[in-house]
Amino acid sequence: MTQYDIVVIGGGPAGLAAAVEAREQGAKSILVIERDRELGGILQQCIHNGFGLRVFNEELTGPEYAERFIDELEAMAIEYLLDTMVLEITQDRQIIISNSEKGIQIINAKSIVLAMGCRERTRGALAIPGYRPAGVFNAGTAQRYINVEGYMVGKRVVILGSGDIGLIMARRMTLEGAQVLAVAEIMPFSGGLTRNIVQCLDDYNIPLMLSHTITAIKGKDRVEGVVIQKVDQKMQPIPGTEIEYKCDTILLSVGLIPENELSRKAGIAIDPVTNGPVVNSNMETTIPGIFACGNVVHVHDLVDFVTEESRHAGNAAAKYVMDESRSNHKGTVIRTKAEEGVGYIVPQQIDMDSIDGKVALFMRVRNVYHNASLSVKLGGVEIKRVKHRHLAPGEMVRVDIDKQLIKETQAEMTVSVVLEEGRV
């Protein structure tokens, strides 16, 4: 049986940053395990620009961003395994892996960092009556076919859902010569970043149809068309608003969902809202010594945030390895709670002993707000208020709280949206 100080599961930006940071903090034996044939995670198929503005102060493509961390990993001689699947992790931090070279192996780790990322939501997205023709793709799968495999998935495209990947793919397909006819979004607002709506749709005259959804698919073997309908406030299609498009392809961009089968099996508590592990301010899960970061914890829209969060997790894992008494749930614990207008908060709890200086809260709001504030309260008393000109579910918000603002109490910390000049 092999033994490591830290085993990182997943070689995407989260896993890479955690591993590099842990080494910088002095952790000796580190192993990164990746099931794909290369490191970099989902970034390897994101060949567009727009990564790294926060972390590197420059605009990089996904693979370029990943490369910076892969280079560091190599320079630090951190071990990694490719084409290797983690099948199971146990409460006592055994990791069972499988690859074709060495078959099944069991690895022991003092600490584990979960960085498995997320997958695209599909279920129920298109439970539309009709046939089951080919030509319906998840936007991320289409991205992989086009950017990694080098194949086009269709010529006339309608996109359902306005998540970032769908928006990026609208532009990508257009540049490849396909015609993107429309993006239909059932909500009255887009789930994507404003910058992507401007740069990927507006610049190419692709209509974004808010409060619209696909209600019928034509074609038996391959998609031949779709019917798009406007929906009312209860999201029910409004009769008489049908528009038919002739197309051969439908891309679904209806959200991402953290990939936590391994975590669940190990008995780690999962937050039903984020679908990721419940973590403390050290990114430590409910099992001591098992940390988590990146999209496996909650879906990020910017990889830069993933990197920051993962460095934090790598740092904590390294410290844990050197001193196991640093584990969570020791000193005073303050729970965080999303209130009015806020969907969720990560971390779900703050361990006072573990924070130095300040704690970063990541959250998403439930609706689109203009000129609103986020109000942070401890035991019902406001300790911080941050003004925002624009808040939207598609854009993750970060609020830093100084340690000295947090009195050591058993009270909850809540965050809510406060409307300043009325909601728009």
Next chain:
Amino acid sequence: MYDIAIIGAGVIGSAVARELSRYALKIVILERGNDVAVGTTKANSAIVHAGYDAPATSLKGKMNVKGNAMYDEVCQALDVPFKRVGSLVVAQHDEELETLESLLENGKLLGVPGLEILSGDAVAAREPNLNQSIKAALYAPTAGIVEPWELAIAYCENAMDNGVSLKLNFEVKGIDRKAGCFEIHSKDETVTASTVINAAGVYADAVYNMVADSHFTIKPRRGQYYLLDKEANGLVNHVIFPCPSKLGKGILVAPTIDGNVLIGPDSQDLTPFDKEATNTTGDRLQYIRETAAAICEVVPYKLNITTFAGLRAEPSTGDFIIEESMEVKNFINVAGIKSPGLSSAPAIAERVASIYLDINPNTAENPAFNPIRRPRVKFADMTIEAKQEMIEKDPRYGRIICRCEMISEGEIIDAIHRNAGGRTLNGIKRRVRPGAGRCQGGFCGPRVMEILTRELSLKMTDIKQEGLDSYILTGKTKRGDEDDAI
């Protein structure tokens, strides 16, 4: 020249082929689809009915009870998962209690074992999620669930292991009667055979019309379904039927062998021209929900993963037609095999073989016949030691392709190269389930395509999702100037 040509590779054609492969005969199966089991066999309730409901004098009644009894042995030999979960026909009011009694009597006449009427309380204890209003139920312990396409694929594979040939993409367009044989034509090929067995499902009347003036017609009667995610597993423990009516067995709620839940089917007569109409429709799905609510109000439709529809081959005669044609010697019809056709398949196969042997009494046995199908490797279910051993023998079992269902490359390659192997994305999915899990193929789809192209020397753009026109990729991207274009 073949001794026998079987038209149609559904569960019936495949079961017949495997049964006849016990004899020293040259047999070919002709199937118009690009895979086996792509007709009605892939879209039905997947229930091996106990067999109490068809009239005691009918052929379908007899075939059902006999077929049901044969299932354990067949599924064991062919390595097909099958579970006798039992079924309940539930009664809500006094009139229906009488129906239960008459079903019980009819079942006894047919020799269905173990039938019993349970009280409302006993039903509630077995099925806590059913409505409180249920007064009693007819319990049939021998009812089971199976994966119909896997059974058909297994039958076909084992038939081929025993020497039968399979021609896919062979749509029979015409049949000429010649002295002592038939010439069977597709658009670009001709096959000759001494005997024809017509197992063409909803098209059995059209195929028979190629040699005779049909004395029967087959109407498509569509049934639609909801399929719920495995998260709904445990909603019901038995197959739950309402009391039957003239239209059939009614809308049932049933577990599937994979742990999903099925709700349906309705029953809708289509015109004879609608034999391709396997689409679902909003109004019928709504009707299914409303009707199913009478037996179970708590069905979690938010866990719905897909809806689908199948076509029953409804014969004008009202019963299975399994006989040598009276007009055309050596032409055997196996037609009108509606429900309970799946349940009856093993018995139907035996009956067809005995018809053939009556016509050809001097048929010799096939000394090499082996009823056992090589078991599929199910990597996810193996112990660590067994996995290790498997990977040492063949390292491709170490590479996991489908992360949701933990399916290895080795299993996919095996599914391609077995007899009656898979050639399409859905074909692979039906055999080993990659893409049937939570991500619905989002991650493994491209990998499975890559494996298909490599193993079958195809181009990526050749790979189909299902039918012949269900292409997935349209061509190469504009390579080269990618980086500055984005």
